[in-house]
Amino acid sequence: MSNVYDIAYDLEKALRSSSDFQELKKMYDEVNANEDTKKLFEEFRDLQLGLQQKQMTGQEITEEEVQQAQSVFQSVQENETISKLMAAEQRMSMIVAEMNKIITKPLEELYGPMVNN
Amino acid sequence: MSNVYDIAYDLEKALRSSSDFQELKKMYDEVNANEDTKKLFEEFRDLQLGLQQKQMTGQEITEEEVQQAQSVFQSVQENETISKLMAAEQRMSMIVAEMNKIITKPLEELYGPMVNN
Ligand SMILES: [Ca+2]
Ligand SMILES: [Ca+2]
Incomplete structure (x- = not known):
């Protein structure tokens, strides 16, 4: 063995x-090759991360932040390159x-049987 | 490929x-073959899990619980079979x-460079 x-x-x-990783790399490069697309994607990532951190530490998320997130998320969904990158990431x-x-x-398998007896 | x-x-x-997994399995079986050892190990696991859950949900851990945990942990450390199992688990x-x-x-490697620029 x-x-x-x-x-x-x-x-x-x-x-x-693998073709899955190669596709991911290709879409990642395409997103980063265009300055506007790159900026939008980074804005989306930063926003996502910021909201996640707030949620984890129990901080309140403001109405403005929710609206900003929705607006950026809509732009991201309308962008075909970023949409393809996100699908490849998933x-x-x-x-x-x-x-x-x-x-x-x-x-x-070793620990499974321990749980219920 | x-x-x-x-x-x-x-x-x-x-x-x-692998010898590491085989050793883990062997120690796991040895711990479970002895009713007292099995009980002590399960008590330790339950206690550990309970304290972890309390910590994660921000609940207070009482003085009694700390003392109980210390006492069970000492018994666990003094038990050679359980100590070996825990080392194999690690x-x-x-x-x-x-x-x-x-x-x-x-x-x-793909996402690393994105973080700092
Ligand atoms: Ca059990
Ligand atoms: Ca960047």
Whole structure:
């Protein structure tokens, strides 16, 4: 049986050369190649992060912030390049989540029966 | 290049047959084979989980709870079988964390440069 690290590095290489990752990279580069698109995407990211942090620390989100978020989100949805990037991001994070689920299965099987008895 | 899922399943198999996982399984079975040890370990887990949940939801942890936790933790540390299980758990979760770090490297490299400019 190969070393787990060797296989993990093989998996990294396979993920890196997968069409899903290549598409993500392509859309990421396209978004960043256009100054306006890049700026809009960064504004959206910063806004998202800011609201998440406020939520996690229990700070109030103002009416203005909600409206600003809605307006930026609408611009983002209307931008085809960013929409494609976000779709590619979602596919990629789903794949990574599935990889994690597969490799934590042995642990889950070991500890699973402990929970309910 | 092989399919990422095939490689992920190979990695799962390699993790399952690794000496680290086999040791974890062995210690887990040993802990559960003795009724007293099993009970003590479960008491420790429940206590740990309960305190974690209280912390996350911002509930106060009482003096009695702190003392109870210290007493159970001392018993756990004095129990060689449980100590070995906990050491094996730590090694295994370190390995899984390293696997996750390796397979998320492509994403990290893609998004890394975005953060600071
Ligand atoms: Ca149990
Ligand atoms: Ca930037």
